[in-house]
Amino acid sequence: xxxxxxxxxxxxxxxxxxxxxxxxxxxxxxxxxxxxxxxxxxxxxxxxxxxxxxxxxxxxxxxxxxxxxxxxxxxxxxxxxxxxxxxxxxxxxxxxxxxxxxxxxxxxxxxxxxxxxxxxxxx
Amino acid sequence: xxxxxxxxxxxxxxxxxxxxxxxxxxxxxxxxxxxxxxxxxxxxxxxxxxxxxxxxxxxxxxxxxxxxxxxxxxxxxxxxxxxxxxxxxxxxxxxxxxxxxxxxxxxxxxx
Numbered sequence: 204x205x206x207x208x209x210x211x212x213x214x215x216x217x218x219x220x221x222x223x224x225x226x227x228x229x230x231x232x233x234x235x236x237x238x239x240x241x242x243x244x245x246x247x248x249x250x251x252x253x254x255x256x257x258x259x260x261x262x263x264x265x266x267x268x269x270x271x272x273x274x275x276x277x278x279x280x281x282x283x284x285x286x287x288x289x290x291x292x293x294x295x296x297x298x299x300x301x302x303x304x305x306x307x308x309x310x311x312x313x314x315x316x317x318x319x320x321x322x323x324x325x326x
Numbered sequence: 327x328x329x330x331x332x333x334x335x336x337x338x339x340x341x342x343x344x345x346x347x348x349x350x351x352x353x354x355x356x357x358x359x360x361x362x363x364x365x366x367x368x369x370x371x372x373x374x375x376x377x378x379x380x381x382x383x384x385x386x387x388x389x390x391x392x393x394x395x396x397x398x399x400x401x402x403x404x405x406x407x408x409x410x411x412x413x414x415x416x417x418x419x420x421x422x423x424x425x426x427x428x429x430x431x432x433x434x435x436x437x
Contacts, residue, residue, distance in 0.1 A: 207369075235423055246415065246429040247370070252422060260422075296369045300423050314360065315425060317369035 205231050207299050209318035216287055217326055223283045224321045226297030232277035233299035237315065238270070241294045253280040287325040296320040328354045330418060332428035339406060340436055347401040347431045349416035356418040359392055359399050364413045364430065373414075374401075406435045 206229040216222050226236055234255045239247040251261045251272055259272035269291075271283040284291055298315035329352045339345050349359070358377040362370035376383040376392040376399065383390045389402040403410050413430040420426055 209369075237424070246427045249424055249426075252424065294367075298369070314372050314375060315423075316372065317362075320367065320369045322367070 205299065205301070205316040207297065207316045207318040209297055209321050211321060212319060213322040213324075215324045215326065218288050219286055221283055221285045222287055222323060223281055224295055224297075224323075226280045226282070226299070226318050228278045228299040228316070231299070233280075234277060235300040236274060236280040237298045237300070238272060238280075238282050239296045239298070241296060241320075247296060250282075284323065287323070289325045292323055292325045294320050294322055328352070328418070328420070328426060330416060330426055330428040332414075332416060332431045334429055334431070336432040336434060338434045338436065341407060343406055345403040345406050345410070345433055345435070347414050347416075347433065349399040349401065349428055351397050351418055354397075354418060355394070358419060359390075360417045360419075360425070361388075361390055361399075361401050362415045362417060362427075364415055366413075370415055403433075406433075408435045408437050411435050 208227045210225045214222055236253040238250045240250050241247045249262050250265045251259045253259045253272045253274040255274045255277050261267045269285055274280040296317055298317045301314040331350045333348050358375055360375045361373045363373055364370040374383055374385055374390045376390045378394050387404045391400045411434050413432045415430045416428045417425040
C-alpha cells in the first residue's frame, strides 16, 4: 500500500523560532498533499492543500505567512511554522492524495494516505 | 454549513461483540464516505470507502452502510477484539479532493 512518512515525529522548540516539517510519499507520486492540525480529543482540521509546482491554497482562518508550504517535488511537501508560539503546539499530520487514474475504467477514490504525524511543542 | 457528527461519547464493549459506530451529516450530498482508524499519537489509516450508490460494503470483520436519505453511515466491527480499540473517524469528500472529518468515536474493547 501507499506509504507516507513525516519528519520529525516530534519537535520541541522555543517561542519565536521556526520549525520545518517534511512529508514524503515513499512509493507513489503525489501531486496533491494536504496538511492538517489536530488538537487533543478533536478531529483533524484541514489547514491547506499543497499542490506540486504551484502555490498552496489555505483554508479560511489559516495564516499563510505563518504556515509556509512548499511542494517542490512529486514526493515531498514541507510545512514551516514560522515564529512559533505556544498556541501553535499541536499534532500536525500530512496526507497524500491517491493519484487519479484514467483511461482504464477506473477513477480516483480520493483516498488519502496519512503520515504518522508530527508532535510540535512550543515552549 | 456542512456538518459531520459522530457519537462523541466513547463506546465500550466486550470482546466478541459487534461494535456499531454512527456518522451523521447535514447540508451535504457526498459522492462517497470514508472511514478511518486512528491510534493515539498516529495518523489516520484508511479502512473503507462506500459510494452513494452502494448500500453496504464489507471488508473482513468490517461492514459499512450508507443511507443517503437519512444522511447516515453506520460502521460495524463484528467479533470485536481488544486490538480494535482506537478512534474511528468518518470523512466526507469536499471539492478538490478535500476531506471533512467527524470528531471521531473512541472505541474500547474489553477482554
